[in-house]
Amino acid sequence: MTFNQRLSAEFYARVQRDIRAKMSQQGIDVLILDSNDDVVYTTGFSHYSNERPIAVVLTATTTYLLIPELERHHASAQYDDAELVVYFEFPGRDPAFAVLARTLGNLKGTIGHSFGMSNGRVAQIQRAFPNARMAATSLVSVQRYIKYxxxxxxxxxxxxxxxxxxxxxxxxxxxxxxxxxxxxxxxxxxxxxxxxxxxxxxxxxxxxxxxxxxxxxxxxxxxxxxxxxxxxxxxxxxxxxxxxxxxxxxxxxxxxxxxxxxxxxxxxxxxxxxxxxxxxxxxxxxxxxxxxxxxxxxxxxxxxxxxxxxxxxxxxxxxxxxxxxxxxxxxxxxxxxxxxxxxxxxxxxxxxxxxxxxxxxxxxxxxxxxxxxxxxxxxxxxxxxxxxxx
Structure with missing residues (x-):
């Protein structure tokens, strides 16, 4: 019998459900996770990080995966339980978070992000969602302490x-x-x-x-x-x-x-x-x-x-x-x-x-x-x- 490395779709649904419960407790309406490790943890999508933003976006009801066009088939092959939000390139005439903003609409609540997100990326998201409040949170890193x-x-x-x-x-x-x-x-x-x-x-x-x-x-x-x-x-x-x-x-x-x-x-x-x-x-x-x-x-x-x-x-x-x-x-x-x-x-x-x-x-x-x-x-x-x- 061989050892299967892949975790199930049910596992990632449970991870996301537990994150959403913590979002609700902290008053976070949308959570954007852009580090390679957080993306792996929440979706199982593994990729090589570079200048092109890749992010998991969780609302109260939906999981989005923000990816560049060249990762579309790669992402679909690894994880098919998120709605893909695809932008063409970086830096892009149509920047990644502008594409995300058209998908999510005019947010006026709180957008959470990890403490490890760069200041430059936080600013890009803020420009895309001018009516939302950006807030750093450790909720995912703390959830990761205790293993399933x-x-x-x-x-x-x-x-x-x-x-x-x-x-x-x-x-x-x-x-x-x-x-x-x-x-x-x-x-x-x-x-x-x-x-x-x-x-x-x-x-x-x-x-x-x-x-x-x-x-x-x-x-x-x-x-x-x-x-x-x-x-x-x-x-x-x-x-x-x-x-x-x-x-x-x-x-x-x-x-x-x-x-x-x-x-x-x-x-x-x-x-x-x-x-x-x-x-x-x-x-x-x-x-x-x-x-x-x-x-x-x-x-x-x-x-x-x-x-x-x-x-x-x-x-x-x-x-x-x-x-x-x-x-x-x-x-x-x-x-x-x-x-x-x-x-x-x-x-x-x-x-x-x-x-x-x-x-x-x-x-x-x-x-x-x-x-x-x-x-x-x-x-x-x-x-x-x-x-x-x-």
Whole structure:
């Protein structure tokens, strides 16, 4: 049996119904969503964002999809439960929101939009609807915090594949170390892992939702692994180095990530010290993702462990972030976010240490908050003796 990535029309109708209920509570007459992730979330229509506006428009009764002509057939093939509002081109003699205004008429109520909508686009909409009031709202981003059961099925599958991506990379590196073959470069390792993920989906899934960043991550080793977001290079990993495989994918437009640090050959005392501290901090970070706790408290628990052990100077970032349609989205598992964690939220747990002149030590898991506590959806081995390659 194959895994179907596509969510049903009934699912998107439920999402839109729940959004409309919140619109009514906030006094929003029309909601315009123009970010790629909000469009995917509300309709399942996946596209490459560019200068041409694409937006989901929800009124109290109707869903419209504002698209340029070149996306007409693409949109119809993916999602046919919205009324299409089609403009020809951008910037256009007949601009996109002028076409929308002729469809909706002379609005005099409140038009809601996300806080992430650009000021320029807000101004375009205001010009098209001069008698309406524009209002930023977080209602959709907050709704996205807690996943529907159908979304969690996708997150679990994305987590499974993310773990398999880490495994594929580790096996490739191990083989080179064991056999004495030329070690592939970081770029070659990354390409091999991405191909593995895409082939897994091709062989095991149907109706794949192709999205930007469907599979990928960071592959970097040696002294450069001390950079939190080091990019792959032509460097060939060597014995004695630490190496980070930071990998993830999106299944049905829902994200997961799995990340491990490997030691190539026997670790030295410093590598062993910092790896064990990082692993323990990550376990503390995961344990902090308890229902009823705050994102801030979960962050404090893990980072205070680093402070207590005198290594906080090597920790330049938070414990984690929310995941959903995007790899990074609210809530933020960080000291400045007092969001209360609730069952159904999906977050990363990834406090890490980056030691100049030695390397990086970073583990990351995709974690589901449940009523009984945190559940790690990614489960690649994490003990030191399990991540030694060669």
């Amino acid at each position: 059961p159908e979304e969690l099925v996708l997150h679990r599958e994305a987590a499974r594949i993310s773990d398999s991506m880490v495994n594929a990379g580790a096996e490739l590196i191990s083989e080179a170390l064991r056999t004495g073959k030329t070690m592939p470069t970081e770029i070659e390792i990354e390409n091999y892992i991405i191909s593995h993920a895409l082939e897994t989906m091709q062989n095991e899934h149907e109706d794949i939702m192709y999205v930007a960043g469907i599979a990928g991550g960071l592959v970097y080793s040696g002294l450069r692994s001390a950079f939190p977001h080091g990019m792959p290079t032509a460097h060939r990993p060597q014995r004695g180095e630490s190496m980070i495989l930071s990998l993830g994918c999106r299944v049905g437009g829902r994200a997961a990530e799995s990340e491990r640090t490997f030691i190539l050959g026997e670790p030295n005392a410093e590598q062993e010290k910092f790896y064990n501290l990082s692993q323990e901090a990550q376990a503390i970070g995961t344990a902090g993702l308890q229902p009823g706790a705050t994102c801030s408290s979960a962050d404090d628990r893990a980072l205070n462990f680093y402070r207590d052990h005198g290594v906080f100077q090597f920790c330049p970032h938070r414990v984690g972030h929310g995941m959903g349609v995007m790899f990074h989205e609210p809530p933020w598992v960080e000291g400045g976010d007092e969001t209360v964690l609730l069952p159904g939220m999906v977050c990363s747990s990834e406090p890490a240490l980056y030691v100049p002149g030695l390397g990086g030590f970073r583990l990351a898991d995709t974690v589901l908050v449940t009523a009984s506590g945190p559940e790690s959806l990614t489960n690649y081995p994490r003990k030191l003796d399990e991540v030694i390659l060669g």
